[in-house]
Every structure is written in C-alpha cells, then in structure tokens.
Amino acid sequence: DAGITQSPRYKITETGRQVTLMCHQTWSHSYMFWYRQDLGHGLRLIYYSAAADITDKGEVPDGYVVSRSKTENFPLTLESATRSQTSVYFCASRGTGRGTPTQYFGPGTRLLVL
Template sequence: DAGITQSPRYKITETGRQVTLMCHQTWSHSYMFWYRQDLGHGLRLIYYSAAADITDKGEVPDGYVVSRSKTENFPLTLESATRSQTSVYFCASSEEGRGGNTIYFGEGSWLTVV
C-alpha cells in the first residue's frame, strides 16, 4: 500500500523559476491538502481540495497554484519561486474534511530557492 507519495523529495531552484511539486495518493480520499513548514515552525495550510476540480485557499495561498483534475493527484505549482518560499512542503489527504477523520501526510518535499 503506497499511501501518499510526494515528488521530488528534494529540489533546488532559482528565483523566478516555476516549480511543481507532485502529490499522489492511493486511497481515493476526497480531501487533499498542501502545507508548508518553515524551519523550526509549525504547519501552515496553503491550499486544500474537497474533491476533483474543487480547490480552496488556506492560510498562505499567495504565490501558489493548485489543480486537481484527478482524485488521486494534487500538484502544487510555484509560478515564480522566491527565496521566501524555501520550505518543506507536506501533502496530506483524508477521507473527509472534518468530523473525526484522520489526516495522512506524505514524507515532505524539501525546496530551496536560491
């Protein structure tokens, strides 16, 4: 059971470049999420999706774009990467968005913008 996988795990990119982080889950969970975690800090929600073709902003959506054409995939794109977007990005999924459901996290994608 693969669960939830993220790619790439590690990425170094230059300021101004477009970067896409991929997320794939095998459970057919309805909800998927993207969080970022800056060094020594907690998790902040970037975007989430309740189902295919339905996405919504979280706490810190600026500079990011998401799409969800298929239930199992939820890519996160940094349209023009900035140094402030250097962070660890976690993708997550759950069966539902509330009501006693568990969130399952991927292993993270370490992104450095130079």
C-alpha cells in the same frame, strides 16, 4: 499499499523559475491538502481540495497555484519561485465525512530557492 507519495523529495531552483511539486495518493481520499513547514511556524495550510476540480485557499496561498483534475493527484505549482518559498512542503489526505478527520501525510519535499 503506497499510501501518499510526493515528488521530488528534494528540489533546488532559482528565483523566478516555475516549480511543480507532485502529490499522489492511492486511498481514493476526497480531501487533499498542501502545507508548508518553516522554523517557528509549525505547519501552515497553503491550499486544500475537497474533490476533483474543487480547491480552496488556506492560510498562506499567495504565490502558489493548485489543480486537481484527478482524485488521486494534487500538484502544487510555484509560478515564480521566491526565496521566501524555501521550505519543506507536505501533502496530506483524508477521507470524507465527519468521522474521518485524521489527515495522513506524505514524506515531504524539501525546496531550496536560490
């Protein structure tokens, strides 16, 4: 049972380059989320998706693009990376319904933008 995986686990890129972070879950969860974690800020929601082809902005969406063509995948793209996007990125998922509020997290991707 793979659960939720992220790739790559580490990425170094340069300012202005496009970067895509991948997230894959095997639970058939409806909801998927992208967070970034920075010192002093805890985790902040970037984007989330309620189902395939349904996405919505979170707290800090600027500079990011998401898509969800399949339930199990939720890629996050930085269209033109900036140094302020250096962070640790977490993907999470949860089931549908009011009785399933728990989010389960992937292992994270550490991104360094030079």
